[in-house]
Amino acid sequence: MANQANAGIRQYSADLNSSSWQLANDSRLQCTLAHQIPHYGQARFSAKASRKLNMEFELDMMLLPDSYSLAQVRSESPNWRPGNGGRVLADMKLHKQFNPSLPKKVAWTMLSELEQGMSPTFYYNDWYSEQDKISVGLSTARFKGAYQNFVACVSNLLNYSFDDIAYTVLNYQSNSDKFTKASQRRVDMIKEYLSLDPELELVLVDAYSDSYGGRWANFKLSERRALQIRDYFVKNGIDASRIEATGYGEKRHIASNETTLGRGKNRRVVIQMQKM
Template sequence: PDSYGVSAIESVPPRWQPGESSYRIGDMKLYKQFDGELQKQLAWTLLSELEKGRYPTFFYNDWYNNRDEVAVSISSVNFRRAYDDFMSCVNALLPFSFDDIAYTVLNHEAESEKLTVASQRKLKQISDYLQVDNDLELVLVDAYTDSLGARGPNKELTEERAKEIQQFFVERGIDADRIRTVAHGEDRPIKSNDNELNRQINRRVVVQLSKPSMIEL
């Protein structure tokens, strides 16, 4: 359009549904020199109306003559097959995004080498994501422990824990070359080591995912 406007959207019944009435489902803003666009919730509503066999219809004033109204309908004919394919694709998507797992802290149970239940769940999410996203530049696994015990054994312990996480990914088909492990031992604590709760927080493995930088030419 040459100027700003608003298109009203109504759900219009098909001719083979006599007695059914039209009803308004929302508006779509029309911006100068841009295509119209629906917000997420309204788009889902429109799909739902098509699924019912109804005709979502856009009403707006003619750009060349404001006395005339234009009505554009989306037909539900042949919609079902495409909609089923679309829903199959949606249902196959992971229920989390890159941002949800890009920086993940894994913790171990008290006095155990076993990860907490929440950490095991997070670890599986990361491995599921790695299997479908080949654009990741690096998977960095940093392992830390508390200051109890000697420095040398603590360093070895974090090396083992980092390698365990790497092996977990490799066993699920992730290329080992995409994973880098770093063992920090008791260095870089985030809490003082003066009580068990703080020491448990310091005993951690951090998994970071990174993507190549986008360079604008």
């Protein structure tokens, strides 16, 4: 809670009784560890599904900055554990009317400090009274249990993101409804992501053929391929209303049909996904 512990300094932090940490998001797509700061806002550590381990810290303020400035981020001993000297962790940019944030390395360092019983604290000048300073501290009380759950969540995140699969081209074996091995792995990734993300409102499945064989037969083959993928998704719990499947046959070739390699590129399904 805010208090006037030192002249000219307004301090915001949760005390032992009010401190609360919780896993606000716990899925294979995003993990968020949140901490309420009474009368000030909320601190959030977030990691998302990605090829690489990532992390971001955001300070969600009830009153957003009114001008550009810098906040110093320090690791301090909490009031109930005096004696340890503090240290500077980073500077954080405060942009007008935006919640400030910190990148992966600093965010992980702050979590490490909290795990060791230290309190990451932000110091900056008041926007309306430059003579006054504001300090905002993260409490270590009730942190460890929530942090262990957060780490377990992060370790279970998908190792790919929406952007990795939002536009995907799948290829087939010659004159067959079977995918190449690489494409089968890809469609399995898409199926898994679809089952986890309710914000994906539309999946377009467009199938194409090469020009080897009759045009009508190729059109029906592409149609069958598109419906086959839709049915695969539906059987795995995806709502059929979210999927549009269309076969185009020999239309829209992207390579020459005179070569085996070119025909292989034309035998394809394009999957595009759209979020709300």
